[in-house]
Amino acid sequence: xxxxxxxxxxxxxxxxxxxxxxxxxxxxxxxxxxxxxxxxxxxxxxxxxxxxxxxxxxxxxxxxxxxxxxxxxxxxxxxxxxxxxxxxxxxxxxxxxxxxxxxxxxxxxxxxxxxxxxxxxxxxxxxxxxxxxxxxxxxxxxxxxxxxxxxxxxxxxxxxxxxxxxxxxxxxxxxxxxxxxxxxxxxxxxxxxxxxxxxxxxxxxxxxxxxxxxxxxxxxxxxxxxxxxxxxxxxxxxxxxxxxxxxxxxxxxxxxxxxxxxxxxxxxxxxxxxxxxxxxxxxxxxxxxxxxxxxxxxxxxxxxxxxxxxxxxxxxxxxxxxxxxxxxxxxxxxxxxxxxxxxxxxxxxxxxxxxxxxxxxxxxxxxxxxxxxxxxxxxxxxxx
Amino acid sequence: xxxxxxxxxxxxxxxxxxxxxxxxxxxxxxxxxxxxxxxxxxxxxxxxxxxxxxxxxxxxxxxxxxxxxxxxxxxxxxxxxxxxxxxxxxxxxxxxxxxxxxxxxxxxxxxxxxxxxxxxxxxxxxxxxxxxxxxxxxxxxxxxxxxxxxxxxxxxxxxxxxxxxxxxxxxxxxxxxxxxxxxxxxxxxxxxxxxxxxxxxxxxxxxxxxxxxxxxxxxxxxxxxxxxxxxxxxxxxxxxxxxxxxxxxxxxxxxxxxxxxxxxxxxxxxxxxxxxxxxxxxxxxxxxxxxxxxxxxxxxxxxxxxxxxxxxxxxxxxxxxxxxxxxxxxxxxxxxxxxxxxxxxxxxxxxxxxxxxxxxxxxxxxxxxxxxxxxxxxxxxxxxxxxxxxxxxxxxxxxxxxxxxx
Numbered sequence: 185x186x187x188x189x190x191x192x193x194x195x196x197x198x199x200x201x202x203x204x205x206x207x208x209x210x211x212x213x214x215x216x217x218x219x220x221x222x223x224x225x226x227x228x229x230x231x232x233x234x235x236x237x238x239x240x241x242x243x244x245x246x247x248x249x250x251x252x253x254x255x256x257x258x259x260x261x262x263x264x265x266x267x268x269x270x271x272x273x274x275x276x277x278x279x280x281x282x283x284x285x286x287x288x289x290x291x292x293x294x295x296x297x298x299x300x301x302x303x304x305x306x307x308x309x310x311x312x313x314x315x316x317x318x319x320x321x322x323x324x325x326x327x328x329x330x331x332x333x334x335x336x337x338x339x340x341x342x343x344x345x346x347x348x349x350x351x352x353x354x355x356x357x358x359x360x361x362x363x364x365x366x367x368x369x370x371x372x373x374x375x376x377x378x379x380x381x382x383x384x385x386x387x388x389x390x391x392x393x394x395x396x397x398x399x400x401x402x403x404x405x406x407x408x409x410x411x412x413x414x415x416x417x418x419x420x421x422x423x424x425x426x427x428x429x430x431x432x433x434x435x436x437x438x439x440x441x442x443x444x445x446x447x448x449x450x451x452x453x454x455x456x457x458x459x460x461x462x463x464x465x466x467x468x469x470x471x472x473x474x475x476x477x478x479x480x481x482x483x484x485x486x487x488x489x490x491x492x493x494x495x496x497x498x499x500x501x502x503x504x505x506x507x508x509x510x511x512x513x514x515x516x517x518x519x520x521x522x523x524x525x526x527x528x529x530x531x532x533x534x535x536x537x538x539x540x541x542x543x544x545x546x547x548x549x550x551x552x553x554x555x556x557x558x559x560x561x562x563x564x565x566x567x568x
Numbered sequence: 569x570x571x572x573x574x575x576x577x578x579x580x581x582x583x584x585x586x587x588x589x590x591x592x593x594x595x596x597x598x599x600x601x602x603x604x605x606x607x608x609x610x611x612x613x614x615x616x617x618x619x620x621x622x623x624x625x626x627x628x629x630x631x632x633x634x635x636x637x638x639x640x641x642x643x644x645x646x647x648x649x650x651x652x653x654x655x656x657x658x659x660x661x662x663x664x665x666x667x668x669x670x671x672x673x674x675x676x677x678x679x680x681x682x683x684x685x686x687x688x689x690x691x692x693x694x695x696x697x698x699x700x701x702x703x704x705x706x707x708x709x710x711x712x713x714x715x716x717x718x719x720x721x722x723x724x725x726x727x728x729x730x731x732x733x734x735x736x737x738x739x740x741x742x743x744x745x746x747x748x749x750x751x752x753x754x755x756x757x758x759x760x761x762x763x764x765x766x767x768x769x770x771x772x773x774x775x776x777x778x779x780x781x782x783x784x785x786x787x788x789x790x791x792x793x794x795x796x797x798x799x800x801x802x803x804x805x806x807x808x809x810x811x812x813x814x815x816x817x818x819x820x821x822x823x824x825x826x827x828x829x830x831x832x833x834x835x836x837x838x839x840x841x842x843x844x845x846x847x848x849x850x851x852x853x854x855x856x857x858x859x860x861x862x863x864x865x866x867x868x869x870x871x872x873x874x875x876x877x878x879x880x881x882x883x884x885x886x887x888x889x890x891x892x893x894x895x896x897x898x899x900x901x902x903x904x905x906x907x908x909x910x911x912x913x914x915x916x917x918x919x920x921x922x923x924x925x926x927x928x929x930x931x932x933x934x935x936x937x938x939x940x941x942x943x944x945x946x947x948x949x950x951x952x953x954x955x956x957x958x959x960x961x962x963x964x965x966x967x968x969x970x971x972x973x974x
Contacts, residue, residue: 234974235974430974
């Protein structure tokens with residue numbers, strides 16, 4: 185394969201080489217089951233404990249637990265369904281937004297079928313939920329508010345701190361934040377924001393696939409999704425994936441330590457690309473500040489997004505149409521529809537997401553490619 | 569940040585003269601140890617008081633740490649200013665404005681320790697109080713049940729303005745009542761006994777008996793965690809002696825007097841502990857026994873067991889209910905560790921009906937028949953491992969694997 189310019193970091197980031205070393209060494213040496221009583225098992229259990237401590241330290245939580253799951257999707261499922269089912273006797277109302285990741289959105293639909301009442305808050309045209317909408321939706325029955333930090337499709341940052349403050353006087357309402365796209369990219373004071381549950385995923389940070397993280401505040405319990413042993417504080421049965429957990433902890437450490445520098449490096453790239461797209465009449469940029477430093481999303485109204493993706497690939501550039509999890513879905517994007525796009529506009533999204541390795545020259549290559557693509561397509565576009 | 573210092577009060581130590589000076593020095597060392605994580609704080613002391621200059625640290629976390637330290641009765645975050653009326657007035661307003669919820673009522677309490685200050689306490693109550701009232705029109709005075717008591721302490725070097733008095737755990741400074749050995753099993757009771765003994769100013773060295781392979785490494789790890797926790801409260805490192813007990817225990821089991829096993833074991837433990845005490849200059853043995861709780865803690869049992877050692881036995885929990893002990897364990901943060909399900913050597917080989925009324929002569933006869941017992945005790949002492957622990961000592965998980973993996 186020819187050298188490609190990979191700009192799909194929000195779908196998955198390449199495994200960092202020092203994380204790969206950990207993964208390989210621990211896989212080879214620590215084959216023990218952490219629940220075994222012998223020395224090997226104890227050692228494996230301690231590695232998980234050390235990983236947990238490291239994650240807590242790097243992500244700034246002094247109490248509560250970090251669970252290791254199979255990925256962001258499982259973390260979101262466990263947080264949303266586990267909390268709703270555990271606390272169903274307190275009330276049956278849940279608040280979320282219309283732009284959540286599929287793993288939250290579909291969990292909510294499932295809970296609706298189980299008899300929960302779910303409010304899907306709209307977002308403004310620029311892709312932000314309003315704190316006053318959250319406030320207006322709260323009832324005495326509200327047991328859970330689940331809102332993502334950074335939207336995975338358009339990169340908008342939701343007002344987590346303000347929502348946390350709003351909920352701080354309501355101890356019976358839990359606050360879940362899907363931070364899969366924000367951990368290691370944006371600072372977040374988890375305890376200071378009054379967050380009870382927070383999901384993250386290792387492979388978005390250069391860690392291995394198959395490891396998610398779920399922060400559970402002290403005193404909160406969840407109904408497990410799976411039945412089995414008492415691993416992960418009884419919340420997530422199954423033999424722990426020790427090598428991937430240790431590697432994930434290292435990836436979290438590296439991401440957290442480098443977060444500030446990498447955000448500062450990516451922001452100018454994002455701004456340059458956005459400025460180009462804004463100046464190009466064929467393109468429409470989606471989302472507005474506050475924005476994550478690593479995501480740019482634009483539409484080409486009237487053109488199927490796959491066409492752009494395929495043509496970018498001919499230029500050696502790899503990007504996504506939208507959230508990779510639903511990009512094989514030909515339906516209009518739920519997120520863009522929520523922003524008020526028409527169904528035809530909503531099908532036409534291209535998501536560029538940067539990583540640490542990108543420099544301005546890479547963005548210049550992308551811009552050149554887009555210029556060439558647009559000049560080819562412009563005569564073929566069908567108005568809508 | 570409205571507060572620049574914390575004032576720490578020792579209460580009445582009933583320590584006079586030279587002693588007092590020593591205890592104050594000890595206290596300062598403990599406070600410094602406890603605050604190692606807070607970079608840049610500085611200390612100074614006057615007669616009967618210790619001050620921590622916060623140098624930019626918010627007082628909350630510092631106060632939270634110090635209020636659990638033995639030897640302090642209370643502490644207050646204070647704003648200091650020169651002992652001058654206008655400065656005191658300005659500082660009083662600053663302190664009142666910084667309250668998170670503005671009070672409706674307050675009371676002034678001025679104490680003039682520096683008698684050369686031109687206004688006496690009564691005049692100052694009025695001079696500062698009236699100034700505050702003018703600045704906060706909603707506020708009124710209530711001397712009986714004020715929401716806030718605004719205090720001014722006028723000393724020669726500075727005036728201190730504050731309104732919060734945070735109670736601390738009390739007790740004596742570390743080591744002010746000598747040294748003893750603590751039998752630390754890993755259960756709920758012994759760490760609580762240790763905490764109570766240390767609060768009384770006892771310096772403790774912990775002793776733990778392990779019986780690998782009948783007990784596991786996790787049982788020992790548990791005791792390490794508990795010792796670290798005790799060290800947190802004293803602000804001083806703690807020694808933990810780990811005594812290998814397997815050989816003694818198995819030979820006692822083979823002595824064939826099932827109902828006396830616990831009695832015999834406890835006597836052997838006391839003998840070992842007494843020898844450790846002698847080596848380390850300790851003058852007593854602290855245990856977590858509570859009267860009647862188990863067979864070895866009936867009065868007849870304690871009589872037979874206790875005679876194995878000549879040192880005074882200190883039993884802080886002796887007259888407490890189990891639930892009271894549990895409540896204290898929860899409060900001091902040892903409960904969660906204590907209930908981890910790893911067996912210690914006392915629950916091993918537990919007989920079906922342990923004696924609650926052991927016969928002294930039978931016990932002595934069995935021991936006399938075990939010629940090898942003294943040798944085994946000597947070997948156990950020889951193989952005892954000693955750890956020096958602080959609250960920040962790495963737990964074994966922190967050293968798991970290779971550092972490069974993380």
